[in-house]
Amino acid sequence: MRKANKRITDFTLLVELLNRCHVGRLGTVGRDGWPMVKPLNFAWYEGRIYFHCALEGEKLDEIRHEERVCFEADLPIAYVKGAPENPCRAEYLYRSVIIRGRARLVTEPAEKVLALDALMKKYEPGVPFAPYREEKLAITGIVRIDVEEMVGKEELGKGELREKALALLAGGGSLPVVLE
Template identity: 70%
Template sequence: MRKQNKKIIDSAVIINLLDTCPVGRLGTVGADGWPMVKPLNFAYREGRIYFHCALQGEKLDDIRRDPRVCFEVDLPIAYVKGAPDNPCRAEYLYRSVIIRGRAVIVEDRGEQIAALDALMRKYQPEGGYGPYPEEKLALTGIVRIDIEDLSGKEELGKDGMRERALQLMAEEAPLPVVFE
């Protein structure tokens, strides 16, 4: 990371982002050699990323061909308008995590169910989803990303703006918030 002052050094902040960001972006290498990025739901569990998918398709084809992946999540916090006489002073406040690792198609039924449980707890925390019917499990692919490199980055502004950005995150304010 070029600007070390933007690095998130508190692992609890990174884990919180992985636990709360609703969408992650998976980067794979496509069959034609071009990078492919796909948004998806995911869960962070025991130091790994999990997501579900169909048993066939571009994601799994890419992973079977080359398991190296990149995964990204970000939390937009606020947009800061530039001054009328200097629009280049505009900036976006955010937190983000980038992961590099290897994707593995999970075959173990116990790990598959644990991954689905983690996904359901994240996206339907009130419960009510019951056991998974075997016929549905048979149609569902589960992929695990074994993390090899993880880095977090943030831009929260300076001084009072930083304090306000942290307050907005604590309040879980709806986005986007515009600072003038």
């Protein structure tokens, strides 16, 4: 990373970011050599990224072709308006994480259930759900990304602006906001 002062080195912050972000982006390379980025829902569980998908399709075709993938998630915090006389003073405050790893289709039913439980807890917290029926497990694809490298980056501004950004993050409210 070019600017070391923007790097997030606190692993706890990276995990918090992954748990807070609702959309991640999977980067793959297809047989035609073209990169592809796909937004998806995901869960971080025991040091891995999990997502569900169909058992056939572009994502799995690309993963079967090349298991090395990139995964990105970002949390927009605030847009800071520039002054009318100097619009270049506008800023975008955020935290992000980029993961490089290897993606694999999960076939073990017990691991599929763990992944689905993690997804349900993230996207439907506090909602009880019944055990997954075997026939549904059989037709649901679960992909696991085994993390090999994880790098976080943030832009929180300076001084008073940084304090506002940190307060917004701690407040747990709806993000992003617009700051004057």
